[in-house]
Amino acid sequence: MTKFTRTIAGAGLAMAMMAQPVFAQDYPTRPVEFIVPWAPGGGSDILMRIIANNISGYLGAEMPVINIGGVGGTVGLAEAVRRPADGYTISQVHEGLLTATAVGMTDLAWDDFDLIALMTASPQYLVAATDQPFDDFEGMVAYAQENPNALTVGVTLGGVPHLHAAMIAEAFDFEWRYVGYEGTGERIRAVVGGNLDVAIGDISSSLSFAENGDLIFLASGTEERIAQTPDVPTFMEMGADLDLLITRGIVVPKGVPEDVQVTLEAALEQLAMDETFIQQINNSGADVMFRGREDYTTYLRNLSDTVERLAEVIAP
Template identity: 30%
Template sequence: MKGFRRLALAVATLAIGAAPAFAFPDRPVQLIVPWAAGGGMDAVMRIFANGLEAELKQPVNVINRTGGGGVTGHTAIATGAADGYTIGGVSPELSFFKTLGLGDLTVDSVDMFSRVSLIPAGVTVKADAPYKTVADFLKAVKESPKGTFTSSGTGTGGSWHIASGGLMKAAGLPADQIRWVPSNGGAPALQDLAAGGITAFTGSPIEAKAMLDGGRVRTILTMTEERHPNFPDVPSAKEAGLDWTYQNWFAIAAPKGVPADRRKILYEAAERTMKREDVRKGMADRGITPVWDTPAQLQDYVKTFSERGNGVLKDLGLAKN
């Protein structure tokens, strides 16, 4: 009997040893979005998540973690478990938190894979606003006391705030001529605009598409070199004689320290995702330019972008570091 038990134990041990390791991932992955549902990043990340699900053969659950002008969600990505089951969408605000004195979070706090999209800033006003052109709008801003006009779209010092400050400088005005009203993203800011709570939205007209289609708001400028293909009737900044362009970017990142084999699976699945026709078309149909970087391209782009944005933050009087 004892011999039989020893034999059974040996067989069981061999069976366990021969069992294949589980395939990663074997359960759902969460994708943290630091901004509100319905905004630009949320739209991009949900398109991306649908494609990534198909590549990983596992659900990818989008989790909106808002608050603190993006600090809450970006912190959740940086401090998430480094097991490959947490990834996130990173926005340009991560380049500016330290300058703004909001903590030590930087682009080096996470493992950035690549940018996945570019979205242009613009100037959007209420449908019944008296400003038919950006020239009308800037004339009214110039003739009014500082702070009379208000704008929103992100937290103080966030990407769309920088877009507003850079536009004011290009128009020969102080960067803070328009008073900034912080928000948790484009969606709540646009609701505020439609209700008359703010004068302008300097985020992307892509975020405003539903309201534009519904006739509740009007976009009078895109902060681009040329007219945007999705907004052919809207002048570009260059066309309006303004030396200022600004495009927001969203990137995919993970907590630092994900095991190399799992990171490789995630990275390659993300790269395949951005080659999928349904993902590229889903973004392009919304006016979002899909992007995939090499590591060197990403590093160079983020460095230049950060320097430019931090310069505007100094002009806005917001730089603490």
């Protein structure tokens, strides 16, 4: 468990004890279906199945996963939002819903749901090819400022990596050219192969290449440096308040009774402190980062403001 996770989880538990929330007395009485709006085998599916496989001891019910993929997660979410608001259907969102809304891919928005808890975070990095005229982030910024649009950056056009790259450019006042790739692995291979200058990557896609000397990590989107990349500075160290993560949280259809929401939130908070669960999430390349209903809402509302401001930039 990271320092941040322990702090958030501990504070949340203390507040919950003081508030003495009213839990649903007769919920759940049957399995709670978990609509994962992505195909089996991807990052969201893997991480959400870890939640589903470990939650029953805290919630008191099984949580079968139903994969409904398509159109950047929006097909499954459209099904989830139509389900009865009784607490027996949950789903998952990440920042991709905000970008999909901003660029007109879907009419759905994050606040069409009731938010229960943010559960996991996957730190994002800016990585670079090793044959660039710079060898650290500060050098890259100086080069980019002196040579507008000279650098190519690999992203998923209209997706979260595109948003993150646009946030970096805005924060450090430079311009670069966005090049679209379907997935993280494709753009990292393009960097290693010399077809891209820099890209948005993560630990699972990039660390082995960095260890082999095929690319370098320039900066991380975490609040603090992390153990796997202790020598990589954060964007915050460089003077920008950038929190570049892909987070995954649990949502329910709008209108689920308050006591049912409290029960779900409490079960997920307890799960977030389970050492076995934490290890399984870490082994899958992510961190546990619990934020309850209020904090999760604040996080998405602030991020939504950023996405709307950059919508014209990230439109594919």
